[in-house]
Amino acid sequence: MVNATEEIKKETASAEDNKAGIAGSTSGFPVSMKVYKLKDLKPFSREIIKSSGENINNCYQCKKCSNGCPITYAMDIQPHLIIKMIQLGMEKEVLGSKTIWLCAACETCGTRCPNEIKLADMMDSLRQMAETKGYVLGQKNASIFHKSFLDSIEKYGRVYEIGMIRDFTIKASGLFGKFFDGSLMRDGKLGIKLIKKGKLGFSPHKIKGTAQIKEIFKKLKRG
């Protein structure tokens, strides 16, 4: 997490020690190396590195992340390009993208990244930033889903599925919207099957420690 920031700080310090800005090479030839300092980076890039703890400047665009990602076909910007665009400071494009909401956090990318960048953690930071900065979200219902899900936990301590889905449906598309695109019928039928199978309950289970849960959520409310 903070390691990335520290790493940059360390790099900066060593660059300052080496007044000429030249890093030695093993072959004996001096190799000129541009060492980026945190302050040299675009503000957007700096913010993401700080909040996610992921040093996206290590990326050399090998595209291993995008090649392994199962969802690129539905994304508007491929994961490796998200990194490049952050480096270039393209805040509006990145924070308004669908990609940051379609990432399912399967972590295939981060597991395979040769530079140990956990892209899923970066995506979390991007989602949070898109919300706090008030961007028009690329996949608004994903954000509504996360809110409905967490509201349910805050209230009961556990997810109350029927209540959460009802809340999400009303806020995301409205019952009319769902009726007209046919998804109300589809999801309703599935819901009835699940109720018959004993998989969905009609009453929430409220834990005893809801006061402690509210305490955990206070930080979210403060932002």
Add this chain to the structure above:
Amino acid sequence: MKVSYYPGCSLHGTGREYAESTEAVFKSLGTELVEIEDWNCCGASSGHSRNRDVAVGLPARNLLLAKKSGFTDMVIPCSACFQRTKVAEHELKNHPEMFPEIKYDGGVHIMDIVTFVSENIGIDTIKKKIKKHLDGLKAVTYYGCLTMRHPSITGSKDFENPRNMDALLTALGIDVLDWSYKTDCCGGSLVLTRPDIVWELSGRLYDKAIEAGAECIVTLCPLCQGNLDQQQAEISKKNNRKYNLPVFYFTELMGLAMGEGDVNTWFKRHLVDPTALLKSKKFL
């Protein structure tokens, strides 16, 4: 042997047969699962999407409750709960300064259920309990994402080609087939926001499972089972191909082999009815 048990919300809801089969099998194997009292939701995908403090704080409460009850081992069947709890442990260990209000100094060993069954109970113990070998059942194993990834968090060494569930099922007599999709994503929680993505990803899993020669898919994750079982009828319509692939929890098949009495209750909860397949093999 007693162990702290965190079922998580899915096992009390859409994954009820996972909880039922897990609890039955553990009992027969002589391991007592002690459910963490008053546990809360781990926050799942939504917690980390919205806020780091919530994502760490929610599982941390469960960890503290397990510790307070004096347990050193905690077993978690749900992949998402397992991974979120491991993330919380990792964050609290490596960045305690960011969570000053959470006083957790370690001491609880968090394990995913397959690792616990393979390592702490052991295949030999299971073999002794087998009453009916499930010979000739052709299956692919599906581990999904979060029991393995990210390996720096989960500690998984076999993250591209996990084999511990394969070994368990092979011990039951099942013919575990090779395929390349053991850890490919099913689409997870996108099922509510972008079901089309789940249809695409899960549909591909069916196609590849059938191509490998599988008659069923066996998983350890309640979200994967949920998508693969509940969406199968819809995906059949979309892909114009009648899939009929029962999706089992590995604990259900353990229970079947061990002669548990409640197997039919579990199988009745599936949307894709597995009983015809099991009857054809004379397991039921």
